[in-house]
Structures are given as C-alpha cells and as structure tokens.
Amino acid sequence: MSAVTSESAEASAHRRVYVDKQSPQAYRALLATAETVRAVAAEAGLDRRLVELVNLRVSQLNGCAYCLDAHTRAALKAGDTAQRLGVLAAWRDTELFTPQERAALALAEATTTPADATAQDSAYAVAREALTDDQISAVVWVAVTINAFNRVSILSKHPVRPA
DSSP states (O other): OOHHHHHHHHHHHHOOOOHHHHSHHHHHHHHHHHHHHHHHHHHTTOOHHHHHHHHHHHHHHHTOHHHHHHHHHHHHHTTOOHHHHHTGGGGGGOSOSOHHHHHHHHHHHHHHSTTOHHHHHHHHHHHHHHSOHHHHHHHHHHHHHHHHHHHHHHHHTOOOOOO
C-alpha cells in the first residue's frame, strides 16, 4: 500500500460520522423528546436554571464539550451566574445551590452513573425530601435525555467553535 493510500485510510478511520446528520429522523425524535421533557419539567415546577444545571452537570460527568458549551450559554441566558456555573463540578462543597438544586444534581448524577447503587439510594432519599414525585420524574428524564445528546455529540465528535 502506498503512503498516500495509507494516510487516506488512516484519516478515514478517524473521521467520525455525525449520527445526527446521518439519521436525521432519529435525531428529530430525540429533539422532540427533549422538547417534551422541558415541558414536563416546567409543569412540575422546575425552572429553566435548574434544568440547565442538570444538563451541565451530566455533560461534565460525560465529558461532552459540545453540550457543555451549548448548555453553559443556555444557563447564562436563563439567568444563572458565572460563579455558580464555575463551581458546578464541586457543587457539594459550596453553599451556592438550593436544597432543591442539590437534590436534582445528586439525582442526575445517580442517573448518569447508575452502577453505584449506594449513591443512587442516597440521592433518591435526598430527592424524596426536596422534590415532588413529578419533579423527581422530570429530573430523571432531563438527565436521561442529556445523556442521549451527550452520546450523540461525543461519538460524532461535534466541534466546539469560538463564539
């Protein structure tokens, strides 16, 4: 095999398929799910700031740069502060988050890393004290949905471009 062919094969092997563009009908269904989940969250009394905190925390755990970029902008637009977003990864070590937000963040983390049954039980117990049944359901759906978007963006290697 020539050097040119070898380089071309290697470049092709590293090029990712943008699965959202390759299968737009599936991506549209995911977008529709996200829209429904946002409505469910609003109906349950969760404000957009809390929803974006969940989106950001799950995206941090998953290492999804594209979703971190998008949801940081959305959180700021929803009225959150740079300080709170800057310390979100260490939310347990601050006093910047309400009991409801703390419960939602713990539940979102348990949804994202379900293998830790003890942490899941603990998060659920905290959620039961600070959130209604509707809010618990909404937080889990927000976390499940952003996890799906994270997978699409991570596996597609969606780029983050300067604003």
